[in-house]
Amino acid sequence: CLHSQILLPHLEEAASILKEHNVPVVQVDCEANDLLCSQQTIITYPTLKIFKNGHIFEGQIYRGAKITDDITQHMIQLYEASVIYLNSEDEIQPFLDNSTLPVVISRGLTALNETYQEVSLDLNDDYVFLSLLDSNDKSLSVYLPNATEPILFDADVSSLVGNPIALSQWLRVVVLPYFVDVTPDLFSKYISSSLPLGYFFYTSKEELDDYTEFFTELGKENRGHINFIALDSALYPNHVRFLNMKVQFPLFAIHN
Structure with missing residues (x-):
């Protein structure tokens, strides 16, 4: 369709930029792949969908402007802003005071970074993820809204490294009432x-x-x-x- 033809050069340029950030962009012809598009409930064209960590049945429709700058900016921010990196303990308190979501804090756990980033992409609609890399307090904790005491991960943190399912499972459970x-x-x-x-x-x-x-x-x-x-x-x-x-x-x- 005409709208898809107009979008194509913007999408190709965005794909070239996002490739440098390890964000793949693919194009699907819904006439040739009608079953796939039906499964994804694609009803208007062109439609841009975002899939986090390869979860193909949990895509979110992109509703921003369909031009190169807006597409690339949105995708880069989505990835980079999933974890907020802090420089000192003093920067944590404003998040605890103002967040209506559970706040997850990784302190000094550099080995967990990649797993932490992956999980944050999946769960950043439900949690705020903070990271304080330069910390002697090697801990992972969750603060519930309006709570003064954190919930600490009291097992061996190394068990979570490379295991995003285990980290996601822990986060989903600890925020639930007893x-x-x-x-x-x-x-x-x-x-x-x-x-x-x-x-x-x-x-x-x-x-x-x-x-x-x-x-x-x-x-x-x-x-x-x-x-x-x-x-x-x-x-x-x-x-x-x-x-x-x-x-x-x-x-x-x-x-x-």
Whole structure:
């Protein structure tokens, strides 16, 4: 189409520039590859999609100006701004004071840099990633919004080097409450953690209150091994049937 023909020279020039930053740019002919374009829900032409770390089914549509400078600037900033590099501890506090997202801080962990960068590209919509390379405090920590104490990675950090799945998994788990009356948006985060999930079905607020302390303690003791959530049995009757459990409340079940 005419619009695609107009975009092509800009895209070719952007591809040449981005190649120096290890950002590949490819062109797909949707007439010749209609199945691929259908899977990617391409409905207008031309469409530019951004895929982070090769995740081909999690692409984001580029909505900026379709000219060389804007395309290259957006892609370079997306990569470089996924981790914010700091020079001193004093620079950290403003991020902790103002961020509405969990703040991840890598201190002095140069061996983790590449893995940290890769994970930040995937998760920078949900976390703020900071790096303080010149630090004697070799640690990885997460600060939740409005929290004063960090959550420290207390295992051997070398186990995360070259293992972005392990780092992503840890980050997804540690920001979750030990036990919570779950909402639909939060429920998806528990599912994405890939850990076994303990369901507590209740029928009244009083019933939930009676068990909250108990399950919160279980959540603390089993952090990283199993998550615990509460579900209102009246709102989630299908989940009880899915777990193939007898409809008798209060009810607890674990789904692996």
